[in-house]
Amino acid sequence: MEIEVRYFATFRKNNINKETMIFIDEATVGDVLKQAGIEEKEVAILLVNGIKVNQIKKLSHGDIVSLFPPVGGG
Amino acid sequence: MFGYNGKVLRINLKTRQIATEALNMEDAEKFIGGRGLGTKMMMDEVDPQVDPLSPENKLLIVTGPMTGNPVATGGRYMVVTKSPLSGTIASSNSGGKWGAELKFAGFDVIIFEDKADSPVYLSIEDDKVELLPADDLWGTTVSNVTKKMQERHAKGCKVMTIGPAGENLSLIAAIMNDEDRAAGRSGVGAVMGSKNLKAIVVKGSGKPPVFDKDIINEMNKVQLAKIKANGVTGQGLPTYGTAVLVNILNELGSLPTNNFQLSQFAAADDIGGEKLAENYLIKNTACYRCPIACGRYVRIGDQEGGGPEYETLWAFGSDCGINDLDAIIKANHWCNEMGLDTISAGSTIAAAIELKEKGYIKEDELDGLKLEFGNGTDIIEWTKRMGYRQGLGNKMAEGSYRLAESYGVPEFSMTVKKLELPAYDPRGVQGQGLQYATTNRGGCHVRGYLISPEVLGMPEQLDRFATEGKETWTKIFQDLTAVIDSLGVCLFTSFALGAPDYADMYNAISGTHHTAESILQVGERIWNIEKMFNLKAGILPDQDTLPERLLHEPIAEGPSKGWVHKLDEMLPKYYEVRGWSAEGMPTEEKLKELGL
Numbered sequence: 001m002e003i004e005v006r007y008f009a010t011f012r013k014n015n016i017n018k019e020t021m022i023f024i025d026e027a028t029v030g031d032v033l034k035q036a037g038i039e040e041k042e043v044a045i046l047l048v049n050g051i052k053v054n055q056i057k058k059l060s061h062g063d064i065v066s067l068f069p070p071v072g073g074g
Numbered sequence: 075m076f077g078y079n080g081k082v083l084r085i086n087l088k089t090r091q092i093a094t095e096a097l098n099m100e101d102a103e104k105f106i107g108g109r110g111l112g113t114k115m116m117m118d119e120v121d122p123q124v125d126p127l128s129p130e131n132k133l134l135i136v137t138g139p140m141t142g143n144p145v146a147t148g149g150r151y152m153v154v155t156k157s158p159l160s161g162t163i164a165s166s167n168s169g170g171k172w173g174a175e176l177k178f179a180g181f182d183v184i185i186f187e188d189k190a191d192s193p194v195y196l197s198i199e200d201d202k203v204e205l206l207p208a209d210d211l212w213g214t215t216v217s218n219v220t221k222k223m224q225e226r227h228a229k230g231c232k233v234m235t236i237g238p239a240g241e242n243l244s245l246i247a248a249i250m251n252d253e254d255r256a257a258g259r260s261g262v263g264a265v266m267g268s269k270n271l272k273a274i275v276v277k278g279s280g281k282p283p284v285f286d287k288d289i290i291n292e293m294n295k296v297q298l299a300k301i302k303a304n305g306v307t308g309q310g311l312p313t314y315g316t317a318v319l320v321n322i323l324n325e326l327g328s329l330p331t332n333n334f335q336l337s338q339f340a341a342a343d344d345i346g347g348e349k350l351a352e353n354y355l356i357k358n359t360a361c362y363r364c365p366i367a368c369g370r371y372v373r374i375g376d377q378e379g380g381g382p383e384y385e386t387l388w389a390f391g392s393d394c395g396i397n398d399l400d401a402i403i404k405a406n407h408w409c410n411e412m413g414l415d416t417i418s419a420g421s422t423i424a425a426a427i428e429l430k431e432k433g434y435i436k437e438d439e440l441d442g443l444k445l446e447f448g449n450g451t452d453i454i455e456w457t458k459r460m461g462y463r464q465g466l467g468n469k470m471a472e473g474s475y476r477l478a479e480s481y482g483v484p485e486f487s488m489t490v491k492k493l494e495l496p497a498y499d500p501r502g503v504q505g506q507g508l509q510y511a512t513t514n515r516g517g518c519h520v521r522g523y524l525i526s527p528e529v530l531g532m533p534e535q536l537d538r539f540a541t542e543g544k545e546t547w548t549k550i551f552q553d554l555t556a557v558i559d560s561l562g563v564c565l566f567t568s569f570a571l572g573a574p575d576y577a578d579m580y581n582a583i584s585g586t587h588h589t590a591e592s593i594l595q596v597g598e599r600i601w602n603i604e605k606m607f608n609l610k611a612g613i614l615p616d617q618d619t620l621p622e623r624l625l626h627e628p629i630a631e632g633p634s635k636g637w638v639h640k641l642d643e644m645l646p647k648y649y650e651v652r653g654w655s656a657e658g659m660p661t662e663e664k665l666k667e668l669g670l
Contacts, residue, residue, distance in 0.1 A: 008321050009314055012348060044305055044531065050327050050633020052535065066325040070305020071347075072530040072569065073316030073368060073384060074523050 001061035005032055008068045023059070030055035032065050044070035075099060076285040077139030077584040078107070083181045083203060085196060087269050088129065088188035092203050097182050104669060106560035106580070107138035107182065109165040110600035112154030113607060115185070116163065122610035126158035126261075127243060127268040129189040135176070135234075135274070138562025139584045142177030142282055142362070144290055146297055147564035149174040149362025152257075156611065158268075159245040159261035159418075159473050160491045160516040163607040166248070166262045167520070167559055169361035170255030175232040178278025190270035195235075198276040199228055208272040212241060215411040216250045223275045231277040237413030239461040240267035244471035246418035246460070246494075250410060254380030255361070258415040260493060260515055261473075285585035293582040297567075297575055301365055304570035306530065311368040311566060312358060316384035317347030319497070320391070322529065326538070327632030328502030330495075331392045332447045333424040334488045334623055337499045338632040341397035345387050349399060354381060366566055374403050382406040382416070388497035389420020394427060395447030405453045412461030418473055421494035423456050425474035425487050426466070434481040439466045485622050491516030491613060501624055502634030503528045505536065505544035508644045511618050512548065514604040520565055522551035532569055541640050545648040553597030560600060599668040601652075602660050606670065615658030618645060 006018045021027075021035055029048065033040055033055060040046075040055050045068035048057055059065070082095045105111040112134045116122075124130045133155045140148040151173030157164035176184070179198050193208040211219050219235040232252060239247035240263030247263025248256040257263075266272075284290060302308045310318060323329040324342035331339040343349065350370065356378065359369030370381030382390075382403055390402045409416045423445075429435045430445040443452040459467025469477050474487040474494055488495050493516030500507025505524035513521040524547060528538040536547065557576055558565055573590035580586050580593065588596075619625075624639045649656060653664040 006325070008325075009310070009318055009348060017343065045322060045529075047325055047633075050325055052531075052538075068322060069310070071310030071314060071318040071322070072306040072526070072532075073311050073319055073566065074519060074525060 001027070001059070003027065003032060003059055004064045005036060006064060006066045008066065009071050010069050011038060011067050027059050028055060029053060029057045029059065029065060032059070036067070038067065042069060043067055075102060075139070075584045075586065076283050077143055078102060079177060079180050079182050079282050081181050082183040082185060084185045084187070085205070086187045087190040087194065087205070087271060090205050092205070104596070105600060105603070106557065106596060107141070108136050108150070108152040108560040108562050109154065109167070110556060110560035110596065111183070112136035112152055112165060113163055113600065113603050115183070116154055116156070117603060117607055120156065122156065122607050123612065124156055126156040126161070126265060129269070131156050131265060133186040133265050133269060133271070135184040137173050137177055137182050138560055140579065141562035142174035143284055143583050145294065145363070145563060145579050145583060146301055147361065147364045147366070147567055148562060149364070150562045150564055151176065152559065153249055153262045155262055155265045157260035157262070157515065158264050160493045161611055162491055162515050162613050163604050164260035164262055164515060165559065166257035166259050168249070168251055168255050168257040169364070169564060170252035171362045172232040172234050172251035172255070172276065173562065174362040175276045175278050177282050178280055179276050180278060180280055184274070186269055186271060189268065193270050193272050195271065195273040195275065197227060198274070200278055200280065211272045213238060216413055217253055217411060219273055220253050223273060227275050228277040231275050233273060233275050235273035235413070236263045236266045237411055237461060239412045239414045239471070240264055241272070242461065242463045242471065243267055244414065244460060244463065245476070246415045246422065246471065246473045248413050248415045250413050254410045256410070256415070259417065259518060263413050284583050286582065289582045293578050297571060297579070298365055300570045300575070301567065306532070306569040307366050307566060311366050314347035314351055315368045315370045315381070317350045317370065317382065317387055319384040320346035320387055321348070323498060325633070326502060326529065327629065327634035328499040329388065329392050330488070330497060330499045332395045333393060333428040333486070334499060334621070335428070337502060337629045337634055339392035339395070342392060344397040345391040345399050345402060347384070350381060354399070354403065361564065364564065366564070368566065372403060374400060377407070379407055380410060385497050386416040386420065389417050390423070390453055393420055393424040394453065396450040396453065398450035401450035401453055405457050408454055408457040412457065414457065414461055417496055418494040419457060419460055421488060422460070422470050422474040422477060423453060425478055426470055428486050429478060429481055429483070434483060435466070441465050488621050488623070489517050490620060491617050493517040498525055499624070499629070499634065500620060500639045501629050501637040503538045504541050504640060504644070505547055507620060507624065507639040507641060508544055508548050508648055509552070511620050511641055511645065512648060514601070514608055520555070522548055522555055523565065524548060524551060526569065533572070539637060541644050545644060545651045548648060549651050550594070552601055553594050556597040556600040557593050595668070599670060602665065602668055603670055605660055609659065618658055
């Protein structure tokens with residue numbers, strides 16, 4: 001299955017805003033983080049299809065994972 | 075009490091009389107300073123039913139006990155008056171370095187009364203205070219006034235001024251200081267313009283007295299460590315400023331787009347904080363004693379200056395369907411030059427575009443300019459026209475409510491109490507919506523930033539769609555924010571600090587004996603006196619509401635799809651937790667409990 005991973009703020013390395021990850025079997029958000037080389041504690045806002053989740057959330061084909069470090073303001 | 079100078083400067087612009095009075099320390103104890111003390115003084119001195127642009131309205135510049143003192147972000151001041159835009163109490167907050175300088179000059183408050191016969195500006199150099207002619211400044215832009223004042227007056231002087239928008243009584247005019255910092259909201263610039271007062275230049279050489287330097291040093295060590303360790307104040311805001319929120323709200327499906335007709339913007343990344351940092355940012359800028367430095371200093375072509383905040387990127391960007399960051403940065407620059415509130419200005423353009431698309435505004439009103447979602451070509455020209463009140467800009471200068479009302483369709487104005495809503499679609503953040511509906515100055519996010527728990531997860535993560543318990547969160551955030559705004563520090567510190575820290579801060583500087591509980595009660599007192607001003611001004615609880623679109627039109631697509639705002643469920647609980655009547659009026663018991 002294909003998952004779109006979107007990187008924001010300091011998670012953008014080498015100008016990569018987003019990428020597609022392919023998983024043969026079932027995958028969780030934790031698997032995405034592992035593949036991205038990001039630790040869960042670094043992530044402040046973790047979204048799947050715009051809804052806040054944690055790393056045990058199981059993913060489905062076509063899901064969009066959005067990753068933000070601690071940022072904010074107003 | 076320490077931290078204050080104990081002095082009020084009273085200026086009668088008509089008689090040109092300048093008087094110094096003692097600050098009422100009993101009131102300072104009950105209302106702290108800034109927003110709270112300013113509202114108390116307005117209640118005592120001004121009929122809440124006054125015409126806001128008449129000589130009978132007063133313009134108050136009020137610092138807090140932290141302003142100019144050695145605490146993190148201790149440089150903020152408030153402009154307090156009656157708003158010509160909303161008819162409510164107006165308290166417009168600004169940072170930069172001007173507020174601290176007023177304290178160094180030996181004053182806490184300036185009260186402007188009546189109206190000058192011809193344009194004037196006020197010069198303060200410690201105790202030398204003069205009203206001087208401003209005929210040569212009238213009609214000129216903010217950077218011009220600032221430069222002229224700095225050439226003419228003492229080295230290091232700080233300048234507050236209105237631009238053409240304030241002079242032309244635009245109801246969305248700001249008061250600017252240090253060139254690009256704004257007391258932005260509620261049309262306070264028009265009140266200054268109505269008094270023929272162009273600028274206030276100030277230079278001071280003193281320091282306000284403080285309670286205990288050792289206690290202050292210890293307190294600062296603890297609080298600065300908290301600010302540095304917090305992800306938002308220590309890393310996020312310094313790196314990206316507020317602009318980073320564009321992508322967050324867009325990913326959540328709560329970034330208002332095309333005048334709140336949509337809640338996601340396909341080109342959000344083009345106008346986000348990441349792009350701003352990558353292509354335009356030269357350096358961060360900081361207000362007085364600020365360890366966060368969220369300000370953006372940007373370059374575009376050969377022009378350098380203050381860059382857009384999140385709210386501006388949204389108002390001129392997604393709310394107008396525009397992804398042209400060059401055009402947005404230039405529109406921001408012209409808002410600063412004209413002295414316009416960027417939220418109200420961008421949102422008014424967005425409303426005008428919808429009115430044009432739906433056939434209310436006719437082609438022959440446009441003087442050949444474009445007014446289309448997604449077309450950034452003419453937003454700079456529209457900004458200037460609002461400032462100068464030219465063509466359709468004359469109607470737009472009144473804000474989106476009066477603009478839409480003039481075509482018989484006020485429902486296309488995305489406002490609460492006629493003040494334009496900020497950049498969070500409340501259908502996707504229910505607590506923030508309750509906050510918008512109940513805020514004493516109208517559609518405002520910085521009277522209780524529920525985005526912090528509902529989106530950013532601080533101090534804890536709340537379900538953004540839930541309504542349960544949000545009335546209590548809203549009340550606490552509103553009361554605490556009233557304290558912060560009255561102390562004279564920046565609201566952004568509240569990502570890292572809580573009520574006990576603000577009590578510590580006040581105690582260390584002023585020698586008070588506050589606890590978290592007692593300081594929150596001061597906040598509640600301030601909230602209630604603001605409400606009382608509004609009620610006396612005729613702003614009744616039927617105005618505690620949201621635009622029809624947000625209450626009845628579900629979000630069409632994206633992660634917040636299907637949601638409307640559930641204000642009907644939330645408002646009665648909010649009134650109850652405030653201890654008000656079911657009709658939304660403060661009760662005798664509540665007012666007595668708060669010493670009002």
